[in-house]
Amino acid sequence: MRIGQGYDAHRFEKGKALVLGGVGIPHDEGLQAHSDGDVLIHALCDALLGAAGLGDIGRHFPDSDQAYADIDSRILLRQVVERLHAAGWRISNADLTAVAQRPKLAPHIDNMRETLATDLRVDQQQVNIKATTTEGMGFTGRGEGIAAHAVVLLTERPVE
Ligand code: MG
Numbered sequence: 001m002r003i004g005q006g007y008d009a010h011r012f013e014k015g016k017a018l019v020l021g022g023v024g025i026p027h028d029e030g031l032q033a034h035s036d037g038d039v040l041i042h043a044l045c046d047a048l049l050g051a052a053g054l055g056d057i058g059r060h061f062p063d064s065d066q067a068y069a070d071i072d073s074r075i076l077l078r079q080v081v082e083r084l085h086a087a088g089w090r091i092s093n094a095d096l097t098a099v100a101q102r103p104k105l106a107p108h109i110d111n112m113r114e115t116l117a118t119d120l121r122v123d124q125q126q127v128n129i130k131a132t133t134t135e136g137m138g139f140t141g142r143g144e145g146i147a148a149h150a151v152v153l154l155t156e157r158p159v160e
Helices: 039-052 073-086 106-120
Strands: 002-014 018-020 023-025 029-031 089-099 127-132 145-156
Touching: 002 039, 018 029, 023 106, 039 073, 039 089, 039 106, 039 145, 073 089, 073 106, 089 106, 106 127
Parallel strands: 089 127
Antiparallel strands: 002 029, 002 145, 018 023, 089 145
């Protein structure tokens, strides 16, 4: 078994669509990034790559590469899953936490879970997503952006 951890944070930006966990969320601002800014998927990718000893998302999909400008982060996640499978790993479970003062994420959690389980090619039971505020403290509390934490467990893929 191998464990991996990921963390990411992005600043809010007016006039951009908010996408979290692969799901569009109605809000008056989105997240600033080279990609679509899906901070939850970025933390998840880093946890997966970390567990597999494959570096991080920046190494696989550099900011400097125009191929990744405004890219749907689900495409990156699917590529990470393919690289993990190719390296002989399978995903046992993923546990994610989004940290945001606003908007309210609870109504979107089930949809995110279904979306991420599809991209991870696992059962929904293997993906858990939580959302919390920081009670007004820090950059997330002041509504400057959204942060995300991810932990995953990988197991060696049995030889078929
Ligand atoms: Mg990021």
